[in-house]
């Protein structure tokens with residue numbers, strides 16, 4: 001199936017490693033030019049190099065999305081460097097850790113990184129995306145945000161907020177031809193991932209999670225990224241306002 005992404009222009013946040021990196025690589029393999037950001041300079045440079053090897057243009061910047069002014073400036077720079085924008089993938093996340101006893105810090109961090117960076121990206125890019133015939137926004141959520149799993153984390157609650165925003169935005173932007181979807185990955189383990197770290201740091205939790213998984217394993221980054229790329233592509237032209245779990249059947253809820 002042709003995904004219809006050849007010649008596309010995509011902005012992916014937090015794409016120097018992990019799932020975001022894999023999304024950027026797969027988009028590049030489909031023929032999209034990419035602009036990406038993350039904090040660590042060397043990994044941004046490495047990601048840009050690997051994307052350029054795939055024959056597309058790639059622009060990377062090292063920045064912290066919590067610095068709202070710099071982040072918004074980067075979004076404009078990215079749009080200009082690409083010469084427009086078709087796809088915005090809001091992938092960056094603070095992750096699901098807990099900051100000791102100071103839970104307020106988690107709430108602010110997850111709000112600024114998981115939610116506000118996505119909101120700001122949509123607000124800044126929507127105008128330019130109206131000129132695209134294949135405009136799509138994908139927000140990377142979390143399968144466990146719809147479940148009571150583990151301790152009460154700001155991460156899960158704020159990923160739910162993101163899914164709600166995606167739905168609302170899908171209605172507001174559909175008349176302009178911009179699709180907005182969220183997707184909800186389950187636990188994924190890959191080199192450098194939190195779950196890979198937990199396998200050693202908290203084997204009890206890791207093993208219990210694998211045992212609880214109907215597939216008895218966690219996903220790869222590739223299994224998540226492939227769905228994100230499909231969702232962003234014109235091949236998914238009639239998919240709008242959804243949040244679909246991509247978790248190998250891990251979550252317990254049934255969505256009708």
Ligand SMILES: NC(=O)c1ccc[n+]([C@@H]2O[C@H](COP(=O)([O-])OP(=O)(O)OC[C@H]3O[C@@H](n4cnc5c(N)ncnc54)[C@H](OP(=O)(O)O)[C@@H]3O)[C@@H](O)[C@H]2O)c1
Pocket residue numbers: 013014015016017018019020037038039040041043063064065066090091092093094095113140141142143184185186187188189192193194195
């Ligand atoms: N992995 C899982 O099990 C899992 C499960 C469900 C949902 N998800 C979701 O999938 C998405 C990707 O997760 P992942 O596991 O691939 O994440 P990850 O491995 O932690 O990668 C996060 C990326 O974002 C960058 N980043 C982090 N904080 C940043 C900041 N403040 N400013 C700019 N860049 C920043 C990181 O680079 P730097 O550190 O250099 O900044 C990296 O490129 C997230 O939305 C996550 O919530 C993941």
